[in-house]
Amino acid sequence: MKTPVRVAVTGAAGQIGYALLFRIASGEMLGKDQPVILQMLELPMEKAQAALKGVMMELEDCAFPLLAGMVGTDDPKVAFKDADYALLVGAMPRGPGMERKDLLLKNAEIFTVQGKALNDVASRNVKVLVVGNPANTNAYIAMKSAPSLKAANFTAMLRLDHNRALSQLANKANVAVADIKKMVVWGNHSPTMYPDYRFATVGGASLKDKINDADWNANTFIPVVGKRGAAIIEARGLSSAASAANAAIDHMRDWALGTNGEWVTMGVPSDGSYGIPEGVMYGVPVTCANGEYTRVEGLPVDEFSRAAMDKTLAELEEERSGVAHLL
Ligand code: NAD
Numbered sequence: 001m002k003t004p005v006r007v008a009v010t011g012a013a014g015q016i017g018y019a020l021l022f023r024i025a026s027g028e029m030l031g032k033d034q035p036v037i038l039q040m041l042e043l044p045m046e047k048a049q050a051a052l053k054g055v056m057m058e059l060e061d062c063a064f065p066l067l068a069g070m071v072g073t074d075d076p077k078v079a080f081k082d083a084d085y086a087l088l089v090g091a092m093p094r095g096p097g098m099e100r101k102d103l104l105l106k107n108a109e110i111f112t113v114q115g116k117a118l119n120d121v122a123s124r125n126v127k128v129l130v131v132g133n134p135a136n137t138n139a140y141i142a143m144k145s146a147p148s149l150k151a152a153n154f155t156a157m158l159r160l161d162h163n164r165a166l167s168q169l170a171n172k173a174n175v176a177v178a179d180i181k182k183m184v185v186w187g188n189h190s191p192t193m194y195p196d197y198r199f200a201t202v203g204g205a206s207l208k209d210k211i212n213d214a215d216w217n218a219n220t221f222i223p224v225v226g227k228r229g230a231a232i233i234e235a236r237g238l239s240s241a242a243s244a245a246n247a248a249i250d251h252m253r254d255w256a257l258g259t260n261g262e263w264v265t266m267g268v269p270s271d272g273s274y275g276i277p278e279g280v281m282y283g284v285p286v287t288c289a290n291g292e293y294t295r296v297e298g299l300p301v302d303e304f305s306r307a308a309m310d311k312t313l314a315e316l317e318e319e320r321s322g323v324a325h326l327l
């Protein structure tokens with residue numbers, strides 16, 4: 001057996017937390033040979049702490065062989081102590097009629113506090129995934145609040161959008177999801193995101209050639225993927241939870257264990273490529289190996305794509321200026 005690693009999860013008693021923790025403890029995120037110590041953060045309020053206690057009782061009742069320890073706390077410095085992985089989920093979700101950026105000022109402070117706590121106590125190699133919305137800008141805030149950690153280790157979740165895009169494409173082309181490779185979602189986890197299947201293949205052949213429908217791309221595919229979160233809220237009365245937890249597992253598993261050369265989408269601080277200014281937390285295609293992600297470089301950007309990529313960038317820059325006073 002490997003040495004246990006410490007996995008911090010915030011918002012542990014929330015909807016996503018409930019769909020996430022049991023899968024981490026069962027080895028679906030870091031492998032069936034990797035014991036984990038779960039370090040769970042919730043708000044100090046009595047109701048939140050009681051709910052967290054209940055979740056911990058249920059985790060205990062699963063008798064997971066890989067669960068090597070548990071900590072439940074309302075103190076970020078306890079939750080993040082020596083953390084190897086940190087999944088920052090705890091934040092307010094949006095309700096019907098709201099955009100994710102409407103949460104910006106409500107949630108931003110959480111990420112300054114938690115970024116600082118990570119900076120002070122987490123492992124120097126901690127891998128951070130921000131799920132709480134607006135995820136890209138919250139990840140940017142956390143990264144800026146943690147100057148002694150590697151900026152590249154702060155990431156935002158675009159994987160739900162990536163997975164949503166795969167399913168829409170599989171339905172349209174009548175192919176299996178697993179056969180679609182080289183999907184990309186550029187930019188912000190918001191309706192301005194640009195799901196881009198220009199490079200996608202199925203069985204090695206171009207998926208774009210198979211679908212060949214610019215009108216469907218512009219007027220159905222892109223808006224359906226971009227507004228899927230709102231459609232779920234409309235249908236469920238609550239924001240996505242199981243699919244969000246699943247995407248968080250996919251993101252961390254691939255980052256930790258590798259993608260075998262396959263492309264996945266991660267929101268990462270830009271290195272200046274693709275015309276995206278350095279530091280902007282932007283969805284890009286990556287491959288992962290040996291615990292590191294590497295951008296897929298040199299993809300051509302046509303006129304339609306440039307406009308779409310710049311639109312989502314402009315929104316991220318606007319969000320960033322809205323929180324500049326906190327940094
Ligand atoms: P939820 O309200 O069910 O749970 C959030 C939990 O976080 C609550 O238990 C709350 O007490 C806790 N919390 C709030 N502030 C906290 C803090 N400072 N420290 C620790 N815990 C805190 O919400 P949810 O459905 O689990 O969603 C959580 C967040 O994830 C929301 O912001 C939602 O919009 C976002 N989300 C993002 C994606 C994505 O793809 N990036 C997908 C789905 C949901």
Ligand code: LMR
Nearest residue numbers: 094100133229230239240
């Ligand atoms: C989603 O995409 O489902 C989440 O970001 C929740 C939301 O507010 O849309």
